[in-house]
Amino acid sequence: MSIHIGAEKGAVADKVLLPGDPLRAKYIAEKFLEDVVLYNEVRGMYGFTGTYKGERVSVQGTGMGMPSAAIYVTELVKDYDVKKLIRVGTCGSIQKDVHVRDIVLAQAAATTSAIVRNDFPKHDFPQIANFDLLMKSYMVAKDKGFNVHVGNVLSDDVFYKDSLDDIFKLGEHGVLAVEMEAAIIYYVAAKYGVQALSLMTVSDHMITGEETTSEERQETFDEMIIVALDTLIN
Numbered sequence: 001m002s003i004h005i006g007a008e009k010g011a012v013a014d015k016v017l018l019p020g021d022p023l024r025a026k027y028i029a030e031k032f033l034e035d036v037v038l039y040n041e042v043r044g045m046y047g048f049t050g051t052y053k054g055e056r057v058s059v060q061g062t063g064m065g066m067p068s069a070a071i072y073v074t075e076l077v078k079d080y081d082v083k084k085l086i087r088v089g090t091c092g093s094i095q096k097d098v099h100v101r102d103i104v105l106a107q108a109a110a111t112t113s114a115i116v117r118n119d120f121p122k123h124d125f126p127q128i129a130n131f132d133l134l135m136k137s138y139m140v141a142k143d144k145g146f147n148v149h150v151g152n153v154l155s156d157d158v159f160y161k162d163s164l165d166d167i168f169k170l171g172e173h174g175v176l177a178v179e180m181e182a183a184i185i186y187y188v189a190a191k192y193g194v195q196a197l198s199l200m201t202v203s204d205h206m207i208t209g210e211e212t213t214s215e216e217r218q219e220t221f222d223e224m225i226i227v228a229l230d231t232l233i234n
């Protein structure tokens with residue numbers, strides 16, 4: 001047992017999907033996994049273990065924002081020996097050609113979080129995806145004909161921003177989208193020497209204001225979840 005995950009050590013697989021939303025974890029477990037066991041309900045942050053195509057995998061909600069995600073990823077790695085982590089999240093696009101419902105593979109993540117800066121005050125620590133997972137996920141997505149983009153994202157501490165000026169400036173420098181967890185997942189994975197990747201579905205467009213309906217989000221999530229699961233077991 002760890003403080004925030006109420007499971008015996010062997011209850012979590014060494015490969016884990018990480019949605020921010022615990023109810024997305026439930027959806028993934030119910031729709032995509034077989035022989036599912038609920039291993040965590042502490043704080044309502046559901047964690048499930050099951051099998052996908054015969055391989056044991058887990059799916060664990062992380063909550064919203066980097067402090068919360070850091071807690072779950074740290075406990076998964078330190079207390080449950082997890083070796084591969086793939087975030088399955090949502091994001092807001094800041095590029096005209098990155099459309100709602102497209103998939104973004106976060107090759108790297110800039111961040112406003114002070115967590116990394118506090119550890120490395122004199123350096124800009126590069127928060128990057130594991131190359132093997134990144135490459136595999138790109139191949140899976142392309143093979144299935146999904147609309148996929150690879151590049152930088154911003155992991156922001158703030159969802160409701162007073163101004164989008166800095167966000168759009170990052171867009172002018174090629175950053176694809178904004179979300180709230182990828183950077184810290186990459187940082188914790190680097191710290192403990194495990195593999196991590198963040199996939200996001202574009203749920204909102206920050207230039208056009210377009211948003212997805214519940215049904216559209218559901219269908220698009222499925223594409224991202226399939227890419228993540230097929231990457232995780234390969």
Ligand SMILES: O=P(O)(O)O[C@H]1O[C@H](CO)[C@@H](O)[C@H]1O
Pocket residue numbers: 019020021063064065088089090091159179180181
């Ligand atoms: O859909 P999830 O995975 O939670 O990701 C995004 O959605 C939340 C904000 O609505 C933040 O956690 C952000 O990163």
Ligand SMILES: O=c1cc[nH]c(=O)[nH]1
Pocket residue numbers: 090091092093159178179180203204206
């Ligand atoms: O615009 C968005 C959409 C999802 N998640 C975010 O952090 N921002």
